[in-house]
Amino acid sequence: MKLYYSPGACSLAPHIVLREAGLPHQLLKVDLRRHQLDDGADYYAVNPKGGVPAIAFDDGVVLTEGVALLQYLGDRYAPALLPAGATLERARLHEILNYLSSDYAKAYTPLFYLAEGADRAAAGRPAMAKMAYLDSLLADGRPFILGAQWSVADAYLFALTRWAVDFGIGFDAVPALKAYMARSEARAAVRAALLAEGLGLQFGQG
Incomplete structure (x- = not known):
């Protein structure tokens, strides 16, 4: 493969x-x-x-x-990384994956194509708004985006949210999302993937 x-x-x-x-x-x-x-x-x-x-x-x-x-x-x-088919939980997986691939990922577009001299803070506002929504979901205490179980949606959310750090977006206003990113980054598979791609840790040490 x-x-x-x-x-x-x-x-x-x-x-x-x-x-x-x-x-x-x-x-x-x-x-x-x-x-x-x-x-x-x-x-x-x-x-x-x-x-x-x-x-x-x-x-x-x-x-x-x-x-x-x-x-x-x-x-x-x-x-084990996704809910069973033909269930409401599986529909919730589709719901969040579609949101991440459309609204959330596209919110970073102004930052990827920022013109010289453009207002970086203004370009980052769409992504910050989407981060606030995701933070509101995680603020109920769930450890992962669908609940207690890590899923393929978490792999996607983690990968996209790393871009915020790359573009200098802070996490002070989204503490639940920040804690989520630290939990996700602590997983052995996540760290192994980061290491293999030559990427550093952004939310933890060691």
């Missing part, structure tokens, strides 16, 4: 799930500016859409798009 990724991108989410599930895999780094692999190979030959993540399975099948990959990996290899 091959995971095509870019360090710290949304591909970190399926990377974490692969490690949570204990699945052997090969990491292939993608230069998203040139759409090339480290050996110069054309990434468009793997994924014509050009984005990450993509996973090439051992039978040659390639699957793309983070939400699809997270659910497939969970269903196929790690059922």
Whole structure:
């Protein structure tokens, strides 16, 4: 199994799930500016859409798009990482995954494409508003986004929320989200994925 990724991108989410599930895999780094692999190979030959993540399975099948990959990996290899099908809890998983992949991820777009001299604080307000909503969900004391059980949605939420630190967004106004990020980062699979991608710890030490 091959995971095509870019360090710290949304591909970190399926990377974490692969490690949570204990699945052997090969990491292939993608230069998203040139759409090339480290050996110069054309990434468009793997994924014509050009984005990450993509996973090439051992039978040659390639699957793309983070939400699809997270659910497939969970269903196929790690059922403990998502609620049972045809339940309200599974619908809640779909609900939060859709929110993360649309509203939340897109809220960071102004920061990724910030023009020189533009107001960074103003560009960060959409992301901060979404972080406040997520903080309100976690403020009821649940350890993870769906409740007591870590799920594929947590891998996605963790991967996206790391971007806030990269863009200098503070967490003082979202203490429940900050505590959640520290809990998530403390997981062995999460730390292993961060280490493999050359990423540092942002919410803890050691």
